[in-house]
Amino acid sequence: MKNNLLEINNLYTTFRTYAGKVYALNNVSFSIGKGEAVGVVGESGSGKSVTMLSIMRLLAENGFVESGSIIFDNKNLSELTDKQMQDLRGNEIGMIFQDPMTSLNPVFTIGNQLVESIVKHTKLNRSEAKQKAVELLKMVGIPSPEKRLKQYPHEFSGGMRQRVMIAMALSCEPKLLIADEPTTALDVTIQAQIIELMKDLKEKLNMSIILITHDLGLVADICEKVVVMYGGTIVEQGTTEDIFYNPQHPYTKGLLKCIPRMNMGRERLKPIEGQPPDMINPPKGCPFVERCSSAMKICELQKPIYTEIKKGHGAACWLHEAGSKGV
Amino acid sequence: MSSKHINILEVKNLTKYFSVNKGLFSNQNSVVKAVDDVSFSIAKGETLGLVGESGCGKTTAGRTVLRLHEPTKGQIIFDGTDITKVRMKPYRKKMQMIFQDPYASLNPRMTVGDIIGEPMDIHKLAKGKERKDRIYHLLELVGLNKEHANRYPHEFSGGQRQRVGIARALAVQPEFIVCDEPISALDVSIQAQIVNMLEDLQNSLGLTYLFIAHDLSMVKHISNRVGVMYLGKLVELAKSDELYDKPAHPYTQALLSAIPIADPKASKEKKRIILEGDVPSPIDPPSGCRFRTRCPYATKICAEIEPEFKEISPSHMCACHLYNK
Numbered sequence A: 001m002k003n004n005l006l007e008i009n010n011l012y013t014t015f016r017t018y019a020g021k022v023y024a025l026n027n028v029s030f031s032i033g034k035g036e037a038v039g040v041v042g043e044s045g046s047g048k049s050v051t052m053l054s055i056m057r058l059l060a061e062n063g064f065v066e067s068g069s070i071i072f073d074n075k076n077l078s079e080l081t082d083k084q085m086q087d088l089r090g091n092e093i094g095m096i097f098q099d100p101m102t103s104l105n106p107v108f109t110i111g112n113q114l115v116e117s118i119v120k121h122t123k124l125n126r127s128e129a130k131q132k133a134v135e136l137l138k139m140v141g142i143p144s145p146e147k148r149l150k151q152y153p154h155e156f157s158g159g160m161r162q163r164v165m166i167a168m169a170l171s172c173e174p175k176l177l178i179a180d181e182p183t184t185a186l187d188v189t190i191q192a193q194i195i196e197l198m199k200d201l202k203e204k205l206n207m208s209i210i211l212i213t214h215d216l217g218l219v220a221d222i223c224e225k226v227v228v229m230y231g232g233t234i235v236e237q238g239t240t241e242d243i244f245y246n247p248q249h250p251y252t253k254g255l256l257k258c259i260p261r262m263n264m265g266r267e268r269l270k271p272i273e274g275q276p277p278d279m280i281n282p283p284k285g286c287p288f289v290e291r292c293s294s295a296m297k298i299c300e301l302q303k304p305i306y307t308e309i310k311k312g313h314g315a316a317c318w319l320h321e322a323g324s325k326g327v
Numbered sequence B: 001m002s003s004k005h006i007n008i009l010e011v012k013n014l015t016k017y018f019s020v021n022k023g024l025f026s027n028q029n030s031v032v033k034a035v036d037d038v039s040f041s042i043a044k045g046e047t048l049g050l051v052g053e054s055g056c057g058k059t060t061a062g063r064t065v066l067r068l069h070e071p072t073k074g075q076i077i078f079d080g081t082d083i084t085k086v087r088m089k090p091y092r093k094k095m096q097m098i099f100q101d102p103y104a105s106l107n108p109r110m111t112v113g114d115i116i117g118e119p120m121d122i123h124k125l126a127k128g129k130e131r132k133d134r135i136y137h138l139l140e141l142v143g144l145n146k147e148h149a150n151r152y153p154h155e156f157s158g159g160q161r162q163r164v165g166i167a168r169a170l171a172v173q174p175e176f177i178v179c180d181e182p183i184s185a186l187d188v189s190i191q192a193q194i195v196n197m198l199e200d201l202q203n204s205l206g207l208t209y210l211f212i213a214h215d216l217s218m219v220k221h222i223s224n225r226v227g228v229m230y231l232g233k234l235v236e237l238a239k240s241d242e243l244y245d246k247p248a249h250p251y252t253q254a255l256l257s258a259i260p261i262a263d264p265k266a267s268k269e270k271k272r273i274i275l276e277g278d279v280p281s282p283i284d285p286p287s288g289c290r291f292r293t294r295c296p297y298a299t300k301i302c303a304e305i306e307p308e309f310k311e312i313s314p315s316h317m318c319a320c321h322l323y324n325k
């Protein structure tokens, strides 16, 4: 407990929509230590972004955290006022959003927005902040930063905008960086630059990172821990080695088999057949039941309980219940 | 030996420039050299992969081959016929495209059945019951079912929509398909489904693919040969295994070294070549070799003379002065 920077316990989040209530998160719990990087992977729509938005109190208006607790740096976030939350965001928690186009204001120059954000979150004055902005752009690999600061978001390519967002999130040297698909819009060569930068800051500032991504390669590269989500729940978590070399949940196993390895020939890929569940009518039992090749009767009827197989590595799957053998 | 029977497609010195207006108060036009003097061929039943950074001209190359853009220069030869200047209607049937974005490329107001049927109507291939049967058959071919024909695109997931796009491309029984990032927008678990399906269709229908992507491991998996583009130029082209085992061009080497590997141990041991600087603008590309501004090996000659795209070992093409002896 002592060394955990962030602890999330039994989080439930829903959305009200005309089509019905969306059960986006069902009992999500995980924690992250100081200086630790956690990768969050999982199907599209599994609740990765919603988990982070719930933590930051940035859910859309129709979204509600129904229950659960979020403890950050020994503070219970649900007890903070909106103003205190706002100070926390951008000061102690930096966030890189999934969509860089919507998170920059089109009518202000890049320099203006960066300097504004630095002044707001640090003790620097405007001219120092400007200096800092130049350094930050350089750091994320944008050439001739002095010139670039005078330009508007639309004059930047998607990848460059994303790098500006990264520079902004890092400008306050946060304790925790939440990065939602930070490199999807980038080329592998630019991605490699950004990843080196994130690793570097993690070392130097003892910054913790939550990295949401579809790219298991990135996770293998920077994360010590992995959280696997499916259908609004955490189906497995463990160290990166646990997850890659000793996956327990059928979804995790399936996911790892889907990706072609560089050293493999043209043999057939092994996809997970079927489609993810509808979160308005989530399955009564295990969310993966319809696509799982090991599914048993009980999987349809009852939700499997998250059980550890060793300290820090566990899965929510009936196969791991002693009584399930031969059902 | 007539090349007609081996190569279904031959592209010679293909060039596509776009003119863009410099600004509101300027009557000076500048050109984007999106694809510049690119040559390659694809054999019948083969898959040629095309990779490279965002904006390097992959989509433009694919579209120009199909004459969805008119080439600025160069020649496109399809099944032995020069189609650079001909009326395309008869060839549209044989050459199809699967588009990059499964969300934007389907008409939201049409049922899936009509989306698939439309190309048949345009080419007057089938009517009435025959048309309907073919639509059902195509839906099954791509792993959907009859019931899906009366639904609208928004009722489908990304993976299912991509299948609809593929069924539409197959509706006219093409011989050659440009697959423009057909899986990039999809979940990892769905990507494998689509790739397997494309491979099955290739085997059963004898299709030829130009497969554009930036996921290098998937490209390696599906392609017989792979071409690497940089800033409008083809810089390397080789058999997939050869390209991945023995990349020759410094850009290809950097690109391959930068791929994250989904294996924690291997990933920690891997040495990355970190390229400095940004991708230069295709409006004003560097002189000589276009990669020289980011190339760790660049010398004086690289700024002066453009390296020739030539064979450096059997069927391994590369454009780099390091191989000019």
Ligand SMILES: Nc1ncnc2c1ncn2[C@@H]1O[C@H](COP(=O)(O)OP(=O)(O)OP(=O)(O)O)[C@@H](O)[C@H]1O
Binding pocket: A015, A016, A017, A022, A024, A042, A043, A044, A045, A046, A047, A048, A049, A050, A051, A060, A062, A063, A098, A279
């Ligand atoms: N504002 C909203 N209104 C209604 N439903 C929502 C809203 N935002 C998210 N959801 C739903 O919540 C669920 C989880 O969404 P979330 O964005 O967390 O997925 P994700 O795991 O981040 O997926 P991706 O990989 O595609 O980004 C989905 O079913 C989504 O449709």
Ligand SMILES: Nc1ncnc2c1ncn2[C@@H]1O[C@H](COP(=O)(O)OP(=O)(O)OP(=O)(O)O)[C@@H](O)[C@H]1O
Binding pocket: B018, B019, B020, B032, B033, B034, B052, B053, B054, B055, B056, B057, B058, B059, B060, B061, B214, B282
């Ligand atoms: N219709 C157009 N008019 C002007 N410029 C264009 C047009 N289409 C493409 N371009 C430019 O041509 C270049 C190549 O674009 P293209 O879409 O072919 O790249 P790409 O390799 O497919 O990239 P991505 O991986 O992002 O899809 C880019 O600089 C782009 O801005």
Ligand code: SF4
Binding pocket: A249, A250, A251, A286, A287, A288, A289, A290, A292, A293, A294, A295, A296, A299, A304, A316, A317, A318, A319
């Ligand atoms: S609980 Fe059952 S359905 Fe769910 S993953 Fe485990 S075996 Fe499969």
Ligand SMILES: [Mg+2]
Binding pocket: A048, A049, A050, A098, A180
């Ligand atoms: Mg998301």
Ligand SMILES: [Mg+2]
Binding pocket: B058, B059, B060, B100, B180
């Ligand atoms: Mg493209």
